[in-house]
Amino acid sequence: MTTCGETCELVPAAPRKNRSVLAKAKLAMAASSSTTTTGGHYMFLVALSLLSFAAYGQLSEQFYAAKCPSLDQIIKAEVDRTLSVDRRMGASLLRLFFHDCFVQGCDASVLLDDDAAKSITSEKTAGPNDKSLRGFDVIDRIKDQVEAACGVPGARVGVVSCADILALVTKQAVIYLAGQPGWAGWSLLLGRRDSTTANKDEANTVLPSPNSELPTLIEAFKNKNFTGRELVALSGAHTIGVAQCGNVDETQRQKCIDANNNNTFPLDDETPVDFDKGYYDNLLRDKGLLHSDRVLVDSNDLKLLVLQYARRKDLFFKDFANAMEKMSLMSVLTGTNGEIRLNCSRVNY
Numbered sequence: 197m198t199t200c201g202e203t204c205e206l207v208p209a210a211p212r213k214n215r216s217v218l219a220k221a222k223l224a225m226a227a228s229s230s231t232t233t234t235g236g237h238y239m240f241l242v243a244l245s246l247l248s249f250a251a252y253g254q255l256s257e258q259f260y261a262a263k264c265p266s267l268d269q270i271i272k273a274e275v276d277r278t279l280s281v282d283r284r285m286g287a288s289l290l291r292l293f294f295h296d297c298f299v300q301g302c303d304a305s306v307l308l309d310d311d312a313a314k315s316i317t318s319e320k321t322a323g324p325n326d327k328s329l330r331g332f333d334v335i336d337r338i339k340d341q342v343e344a345a346c347g348v349p350g351a352r353v354g355v356v357s358c359a360d361i362l363a364l365v366t367k368q369a370v371i372y373l374a375g376q377p378g379w380a381g382w383s384l385l386l387g388r389r390d391s392t393t394a395n396k397d398e399a400n401t402v403l404p405s406p407n408s409e410l411p412t413l414i415e416a417f418k419n420k421n422f423t424g425r426e427l428v429a430l431s432g433a434h435t436i437g438v439a440q441c442g443n444v445d446e447t448q449r450q451k452c453i454d455a456n457n458n459n460t461f462p463l464d465d466e467t468p469v470d471f472d473k474g475y476y477d478n479l480l481r482d483k484g485l486l487h488s489d490r491v492l493v494d495s496n497d498l499k500l501l502v503l504q505y506a507r508r509k510d511l512f513f514k515d516f517a518n519a520m521e522k523m524s525l526m527s528v529l530t531g532t533n534g535e536i537r538l539n540c541s542r543v544n545y
């Protein structure tokens with residue numbers, strides 16, 4: 197057993213309604229990714245954080261109230277319709293958002309296709325994404341509906357960014373799969389703009405491998421300013437969706453292969469498409485599917501959290517929501533940075 201010390205931050209995050217500007221500044225610090233806090237780098241981090249704070253200070257929950265009043269309605273109707281025929285798609289959309297935000301921030305860079313003329317090398321074929329990420333068609337379909345409802349015919353830019361559509365769709369997908377009346381997910385500020393670049397190299401380096409040991413996972417999340425507690429809460433996303441057998445821990449691989457189901461196995465085989473606390477129950481029963489899931493109980497501190505989340509779904513939902521809110525603010529583009537794409541898979545210019 198190892199301990200993760202201060203990085204675990206076992207004290208729960210403050211309730212959302214009590215968040216002050218200072219707390220938001222802390223969130224902004226989290227949104228700017230840095231790997232070091234020493235010497236001159238500290239000043240750099242502070243400057244970057246202030247910039248980041250300024251950037252997301254321009255976001256608001258009502259950003260599209262006048263520009264696209266039917267946005268929420270379109271998102272809910274289309275997500276609910278999609279998941280009513282393919283519940284797993286909710287898991288795929290949540291993962292798509294994670295893979296977008298961790299690489300260059302929540303800027304829809306993950307949605308861009310290769311475009312040699314514009315020097316864009318798509319993140320879609322990076323190791324963690326290739327033949328694995330799903331949901332691009334869902335985002336495209338919703339984007340088309342949103343622009344048809346709110347865009348100006350013939351315009352050369354869009355009205356609602358792909359980055360915001362992905363953030364909204366993810367939240368609605370998790371609410372749908374949680375199926376808990378009254379649970380509204382997390383507070384989601386809007387006004388993100390879309391990147392004009394993608395970063396395949398970063399996708400290959402910052403997205404954690406399923407074979408990672410615990411210190412590597414803690415480091416990967418710390419580099420993005422997430423605590424050990426947030427790592428455990430966010431990993432609870434693996435209560436929905438599936439993994440390909442090649443990614444499964446050796447101890448679990450045989451049951452994956454035996455299932456012979458498209459060479460995939462549910463991350464939580466008891467309630468595979470319900471967003472619940474089943475992931476933590478599985479970890480405690482030695483049924484975690486990925487090595488990176490199983491090692492969370494290697495640390496006494498993190499195991500305590502796993503136990504708490506397994507006992508209390510409300511605590512898991514609260515911590516997960518807070519961590520998702522924080523993720524949704526990672527290095528967002530606002531103001532005149534980036535653009536609002538017309539088509540999510542290509543830049544406008």
Ligand code: HEM
Pocket residue numbers: 284286287288289290291294327328329330404405406407408413430431433434436437438439440441443463486488
């Ligand atoms: C802690 C580090 C993480 C690692 C190493 C990891 C790795 C993986 C891997 C290997 C898969 C299976 C992919 C495949 O076989 O095609 C997967 C699936 C999934 N991951 Fe993660 N993941 C991590 C964290 C997260 C986070 C933070 C989220 C979201 C908040 C997330 C959401 C998901 C979901 C929902 C699926 C199922 C997707 C589907 O069924 O299409 N993961 N993850």
